[in-house]
Amino acid sequence: MRAMTVVAMHEEKGPVPLRLVAEMEAISEQYLEQIFMGLRRANLVTGQRGAKGGYTLARPAATITAGDVVRAVEGPIKLVDCDHNGGCLRAHVCATRELWDKVSQSMSQVMDGATLHDLATWARAKS
Amino acid sequence: MRAMTVVAMHEEKGPVPLRLVAEMEAISEQYLEQIFMGLRRANLVTGQRGAKGGYTLARPAATITAGDVVRAVEGPIKLVDCDHNGGCLRAHVCATRELWDKVSQSMSQVMDGATLHDLATWARAKS
DNA sequence: AAAAAAACCGAGTGTTTTCCTCGGAATAAT
Protein backbone atom coordinates (compact mmCIF):
# COMPACT_ATOMS: atom_id res chain seq x y z
CA MET A 1 0.00 0.00 0.00
CA ARG A 2 2.89 2.29 0.84
CA ALA A 3 4.46 1.54 -2.54
CA MET A 4 1.25 2.23 -4.39
CA THR A 5 0.86 5.48 -2.52
CA VAL A 6 4.27 6.55 -3.80
CA VAL A 7 3.33 5.65 -7.37
CA ALA A 8 0.06 7.55 -6.97
CA MET A 9 1.90 10.62 -5.74
CA HIS A 10 3.91 10.61 -8.99
CA GLU A 11 0.81 10.12 -11.10
CA GLU A 12 1.50 12.89 -13.59
CA LYS A 13 5.27 12.63 -13.60
CA GLY A 14 5.67 9.46 -15.68
CA PRO A 15 6.73 5.96 -14.65
CA VAL A 16 8.19 5.39 -11.21
CA PRO A 17 11.12 2.95 -11.03
CA LEU A 18 11.06 0.53 -8.11
CA ARG A 19 14.53 1.71 -7.17
CA LEU A 20 12.94 4.97 -6.12
CA VAL A 21 10.10 3.32 -4.19
CA ALA A 22 12.60 1.05 -2.48
CA GLU A 23 14.59 4.03 -1.36
CA MET A 24 11.64 6.06 -0.17
CA GLU A 25 9.92 3.29 1.74
CA ALA A 26 12.91 1.25 2.84
CA ILE A 27 11.64 -1.91 1.16
CA SER A 28 14.01 -4.05 -0.90
CA GLU A 29 13.70 -3.61 -4.63
CA GLN A 30 13.48 -7.36 -5.10
CA TYR A 31 10.59 -7.70 -2.75
CA LEU A 32 8.82 -4.84 -4.48
CA GLU A 33 9.30 -6.57 -7.81
CA GLN A 34 7.40 -9.55 -6.51
CA ILE A 35 4.58 -7.42 -5.20
CA PHE A 36 4.29 -5.42 -8.41
CA MET A 37 3.98 -8.63 -10.39
CA GLY A 38 0.70 -9.18 -8.59
CA LEU A 39 -0.39 -5.61 -9.11
CA ARG A 40 0.35 -5.87 -12.78
CA ARG A 41 -1.54 -9.13 -13.16
CA ALA A 42 -4.50 -7.44 -11.54
CA ASN A 43 -4.17 -4.64 -14.09
CA LEU A 44 -3.66 -1.94 -11.49
CA VAL A 45 -0.29 -0.87 -12.88
CA THR A 46 1.58 -1.11 -16.17
CA GLY A 47 5.30 -1.71 -16.32
CA GLN A 48 7.65 0.06 -18.68
CA ARG A 49 10.97 -1.70 -19.20
CA GLY A 50 14.39 -0.25 -19.72
CA ALA A 51 16.03 2.99 -18.73
CA LYS A 52 13.57 5.74 -17.83
CA GLY A 53 11.05 2.99 -17.28
CA GLY A 54 9.11 2.06 -14.19
CA TYR A 55 5.52 1.57 -13.13
CA THR A 56 2.50 3.70 -13.83
CA LEU A 57 -1.04 3.43 -12.53
CA ALA A 58 -3.24 1.72 -15.11
CA ARG A 59 -6.18 3.90 -14.11
CA PRO A 60 -6.53 7.31 -12.43
CA ALA A 61 -5.60 7.15 -8.73
CA ALA A 62 -9.09 8.27 -7.79
CA THR A 63 -10.56 5.11 -9.34
CA ILE A 64 -8.27 2.59 -7.59
CA THR A 65 -9.34 1.72 -4.06
CA ALA A 66 -7.21 0.38 -1.24
CA GLY A 67 -9.43 -2.71 -1.45
CA ASP A 68 -8.37 -3.22 -5.06
CA VAL A 69 -4.73 -3.16 -4.00
CA VAL A 70 -5.23 -5.54 -1.08
CA ARG A 71 -7.19 -8.00 -3.21
CA ALA A 72 -4.50 -7.86 -5.89
CA VAL A 73 -1.66 -8.77 -3.55
CA GLU A 74 -3.38 -10.80 -0.83
CA GLY A 75 -6.49 -12.21 -2.45
CA PRO A 76 -10.09 -11.94 -1.30
CA ILE A 77 -10.75 -9.95 1.86
CA LYS A 78 -12.25 -12.48 4.23
CA LEU A 79 -11.50 -13.75 7.71
CA VAL A 80 -12.43 -17.40 7.33
CA ASP A 81 -12.09 -19.86 4.51
CA CYS A 82 -15.27 -21.85 4.75
CA ASP A 83 -17.06 -22.63 1.54
CA HIS A 84 -19.70 -25.01 2.88
CA ASN A 85 -22.22 -22.57 1.49
CA GLY A 86 -25.52 -23.34 3.11
CA GLY A 87 -24.63 -26.97 3.76
CA CYS A 88 -22.92 -26.56 7.10
CA LEU A 89 -22.76 -29.69 9.20
CA ARG A 90 -22.41 -27.77 12.43
CA ALA A 91 -24.94 -25.04 13.01
CA HIS A 92 -22.63 -23.16 15.35
CA VAL A 93 -19.99 -22.94 12.70
CA CYS A 94 -22.43 -21.09 10.53
CA ALA A 95 -23.57 -18.80 13.32
CA THR A 96 -20.01 -17.61 13.77
CA ARG A 97 -19.50 -17.48 10.04
CA GLU A 98 -22.31 -14.98 9.80
CA LEU A 99 -20.26 -12.80 12.12
CA TRP A 100 -17.03 -13.26 10.20
CA ASP A 101 -18.84 -12.39 6.99
CA LYS A 102 -20.11 -9.18 8.55
CA VAL A 103 -16.60 -8.30 9.65
CA SER A 104 -15.16 -9.07 6.21
CA GLN A 105 -17.82 -6.94 4.55
CA SER A 106 -17.06 -4.08 6.88
CA MET A 107 -13.37 -4.35 6.12
CA SER A 108 -14.03 -4.27 2.38
CA GLN A 109 -16.32 -1.32 2.81
CA VAL A 110 -13.69 0.74 4.59
CA MET A 111 -10.93 -0.27 2.19
CA ASP A 112 -13.07 0.43 -0.86
CA GLY A 113 -13.95 3.80 0.61
CA ALA A 114 -10.37 5.01 0.30
CA THR A 115 -8.74 5.57 -3.09
CA LEU A 116 -5.08 5.93 -3.91
CA HIS A 117 -5.84 9.58 -4.56
CA ASP A 118 -6.98 9.90 -0.95
CA LEU A 119 -3.89 8.13 0.35
CA ALA A 120 -1.62 10.33 -1.74
CA THR A 121 -3.39 13.40 -0.41
CA TRP A 122 -3.05 12.26 3.18
CA ALA A 123 0.60 11.46 2.63
CA ARG A 124 1.27 14.90 1.17
CA ALA A 125 -0.49 16.49 4.12
CA LYS A 126 1.78 14.64 6.50
CA SER A 127 5.07 15.56 4.88
CA MET B 1 -15.87 -18.46 18.99
CA ARG B 2 -17.67 -21.68 18.17
CA ALA B 3 -16.71 -23.08 21.57
CA MET B 4 -17.91 -20.00 23.40
CA THR B 5 -21.17 -20.12 21.48
CA VAL B 6 -21.71 -23.63 22.78
CA VAL B 7 -21.00 -22.55 26.35
CA ALA B 8 -23.37 -19.61 25.90
CA MET B 9 -26.10 -21.92 24.68
CA HIS B 10 -25.84 -23.86 27.94
CA GLU B 11 -25.84 -20.69 30.00
CA GLU B 12 -28.51 -21.76 32.48
CA LYS B 13 -27.64 -25.44 32.55
CA GLY B 14 -24.49 -25.33 34.63
CA PRO B 15 -20.86 -25.87 33.67
CA VAL B 16 -20.03 -27.27 30.23
CA PRO B 17 -17.17 -29.81 30.11
CA LEU B 18 -14.77 -29.41 27.21
CA ARG B 19 -15.41 -33.02 26.30
CA LEU B 20 -18.88 -31.94 25.20
CA VAL B 21 -17.65 -28.92 23.27
CA ALA B 22 -15.01 -31.06 21.61
CA GLU B 23 -17.67 -33.50 20.49
CA MET B 24 -20.09 -30.86 19.25
CA GLU B 25 -17.60 -28.78 17.34
CA ALA B 26 -15.12 -31.44 16.28
CA ILE B 27 -12.21 -29.72 17.96
CA SER B 28 -9.75 -31.70 20.06
CA GLU B 29 -10.24 -31.43 23.80
CA GLN B 30 -6.56 -30.63 24.28
CA TYR B 31 -6.65 -27.72 21.89
CA LEU B 32 -9.77 -26.42 23.59
CA GLU B 33 -8.01 -26.56 26.95
CA GLN B 34 -5.35 -24.26 25.62
CA ILE B 35 -7.87 -21.82 24.26
CA PHE B 36 -9.91 -21.80 27.46
CA MET B 37 -6.81 -20.99 29.49
CA GLY B 38 -6.75 -17.69 27.64
CA LEU B 39 -10.46 -17.14 28.12
CA ARG B 40 -10.12 -17.80 31.81
CA ARG B 41 -7.16 -15.44 32.19
CA ALA B 42 -9.29 -12.76 30.53
CA ASN B 43 -12.04 -13.48 33.05
CA LEU B 44 -14.58 -14.45 30.45
CA VAL B 45 -15.15 -17.94 31.88
CA THR B 46 -14.64 -19.71 35.18
CA GLY B 47 -13.50 -23.31 35.41
CA GLN B 48 -14.95 -25.85 37.80
CA ARG B 49 -12.73 -28.87 38.39
CA GLY B 50 -13.69 -32.45 38.95
CA ALA B 51 -16.63 -34.57 37.90
CA LYS B 52 -19.70 -32.51 37.00
CA GLY B 53 -17.27 -29.67 36.41
CA GLY B 54 -16.63 -27.65 33.28
CA TYR B 55 -16.67 -24.04 32.16
CA THR B 56 -19.25 -21.35 32.81
CA LEU B 57 -19.50 -17.82 31.49
CA ALA B 58 -18.18 -15.37 34.06
CA ARG B 59 -20.79 -12.81 33.02
CA PRO B 60 -24.19 -13.02 31.29
CA ALA B 61 -23.87 -13.94 27.61
CA ALA B 62 -25.50 -10.68 26.63
CA THR B 63 -22.62 -8.73 28.17
CA ILE B 64 -19.78 -10.61 26.47
CA THR B 65 -19.03 -9.46 22.94
CA ALA B 66 -17.38 -11.37 20.16
CA GLY B 67 -14.68 -8.72 20.35
CA ASP B 68 -14.01 -9.65 23.99
CA VAL B 69 -13.52 -13.26 22.95
CA VAL B 70 -11.22 -12.43 20.04
CA ARG B 71 -9.10 -10.10 22.15
CA ALA B 72 -8.83 -12.74 24.88
CA VAL B 73 -7.62 -15.41 22.49
CA GLU B 74 -5.74 -13.46 19.84
CA GLY B 75 -4.83 -10.16 21.43
CA PRO B 76 -5.66 -6.64 20.25
CA ILE B 77 -7.71 -6.30 17.09
CA LYS B 78 -5.47 -4.41 14.70
CA LEU B 79 -4.06 -4.96 11.25
CA VAL B 80 -0.63 -3.46 11.67
CA ASP B 81 1.83 -3.38 14.49
CA CYS B 82 3.29 0.08 14.26
CA ASP B 83 3.69 2.03 17.45
CA HIS B 84 5.64 5.00 16.10
CA ASN B 85 2.81 7.16 17.38
CA GLY B 86 3.09 10.50 15.70
CA GLY B 87 6.83 10.18 15.16
CA CYS B 88 6.79 8.34 11.84
CA LEU B 89 9.95 8.66 9.79
CA ARG B 90 8.17 8.01 6.55
CA ALA B 91 5.07 10.07 5.89
CA HIS B 92 3.60 7.47 3.56
CA VAL B 93 3.76 4.86 6.27
CA CYS B 94 1.51 6.99 8.39
CA ALA B 95 -0.91 7.73 5.59
CA THR B 96 -1.53 4.02 5.17
CA ARG B 97 -1.62 3.52 8.90
CA GLU B 98 -4.52 5.90 9.09
CA LEU B 99 -6.33 3.53 6.78
CA TRP B 100 -5.39 0.42 8.74
CA ASP B 101 -6.56 2.09 11.90
CA LYS B 102 -9.91 2.81 10.32
CA VAL B 103 -10.23 -0.80 9.24
CA SER B 104 -9.26 -2.07 12.69
CA GLN B 105 -11.80 0.21 14.31
CA SER B 106 -14.47 -0.99 11.97
CA MET B 107 -13.63 -4.62 12.77
CA SER B 108 -13.84 -3.94 16.49
CA GLN B 109 -17.11 -2.15 16.03
CA VAL B 110 -18.72 -5.08 14.26
CA MET B 111 -17.30 -7.63 16.70
CA ASP B 112 -18.33 -5.60 19.72
CA GLY B 113 -21.78 -5.28 18.21
CA ALA B 114 -22.43 -8.99 18.55
CA THR B 115 -22.75 -10.65 21.96
CA LEU B 116 -22.55 -14.32 22.81
CA HIS B 117 -26.27 -14.13 23.42
CA ASP B 118 -26.72 -13.07 19.81
CA LEU B 119 -24.49 -15.86 18.55
CA ALA B 120 -26.34 -18.43 20.64
CA THR B 121 -29.64 -17.17 19.27
CA TRP B 122 -28.41 -17.35 15.70
CA ALA B 123 -27.06 -20.84 16.29
CA ARG B 124 -30.38 -22.03 17.73
CA ALA B 125 -32.20 -20.55 14.76
CA LYS B 126 -29.98 -22.55 12.41
CA SER B 127 -30.42 -25.94 14.05
C1' DA C 1 -11.20 -45.22 50.29
C1' DA C 2 -10.97 -45.82 45.47
C1' DA C 3 -12.06 -44.52 41.03
C1' DA C 4 -13.42 -41.50 37.66
C1' DA C 5 -14.08 -36.95 35.62
C1' DA C 6 -12.68 -32.89 34.84
C1' DA C 7 -9.79 -28.45 34.88
C1' DC C 8 -4.95 -27.00 35.07
C1' DC C 9 -0.12 -26.54 33.15
C1' DG C 10 4.41 -26.49 30.52
C1' DA C 11 6.64 -28.03 26.77
C1' DG C 12 7.05 -29.64 22.12
C1' DT C 13 5.81 -30.34 16.90
C1' DG C 14 4.41 -30.16 12.08
C1' DT C 15 2.47 -27.18 8.66
C1' DT C 16 1.50 -23.01 6.58
C1' DT C 17 2.08 -18.27 5.82
C1' DT C 18 4.82 -14.30 5.52
C1' DC C 19 8.42 -11.82 4.12
C1' DC C 20 12.21 -11.85 1.69
C1' DT C 21 16.63 -13.25 -1.30
C1' DC C 22 19.12 -15.00 -5.45
C1' DG C 23 20.33 -15.35 -10.16
C1' DG C 24 19.23 -14.64 -14.38
C1' DA C 25 16.71 -13.11 -18.95
C1' DA C 26 14.39 -9.62 -21.77
C1' DT C 27 13.77 -4.85 -23.16
C1' DA C 28 14.51 -0.06 -23.82
C1' DA C 29 17.07 4.41 -23.57
C1' DT C 30 21.58 6.70 -23.75
Added chain:
DNA sequence: ATTATTCCGAGGAAAACACTCGGTTTTTTT
Protein backbone atom coordinates in the same frame (compact mmCIF):
# COMPACT_ATOMS: atom_id res chain seq x y z
C1' DA D 1 27.90 -1.02 -26.05
C1' DT D 2 26.38 0.10 -21.70
C1' DT D 3 23.20 0.97 -18.40
C1' DA D 4 18.64 0.92 -16.35
C1' DT D 5 14.86 -1.23 -15.79
C1' DT D 6 10.97 -4.75 -15.76
C1' DC D 7 10.13 -9.64 -15.93
C1' DC D 8 10.43 -14.39 -13.98
C1' DG D 9 11.10 -18.87 -11.33
C1' DA D 10 13.01 -20.83 -7.59
C1' DG D 11 14.26 -21.02 -3.21
C1' DG D 12 14.77 -19.86 2.31
C1' DA D 13 14.53 -18.11 7.21
C1' DA D 14 11.48 -16.96 10.71
C1' DA D 15 7.21 -16.41 12.68
C1' DA D 16 2.44 -17.70 13.33
C1' DC D 17 -0.89 -21.16 13.58
C1' DA D 18 -3.06 -25.20 14.93
C1' DC D 19 -2.40 -28.43 17.24
C1' DT D 20 -0.35 -32.82 20.56
C1' DC D 21 1.80 -34.98 24.76
C1' DG D 22 2.38 -36.12 29.40
C1' DG D 23 1.50 -35.04 33.54
C1' DT D 24 -0.79 -32.73 38.17
C1' DT D 25 -4.59 -31.19 40.91
C1' DT D 26 -9.27 -30.97 42.31
C1' DT D 27 -13.88 -32.65 42.86
C1' DT D 28 -17.65 -35.85 42.59
C1' DT D 29 -19.37 -40.43 42.49
C1' DT D 30 -19.27 -45.23 43.79
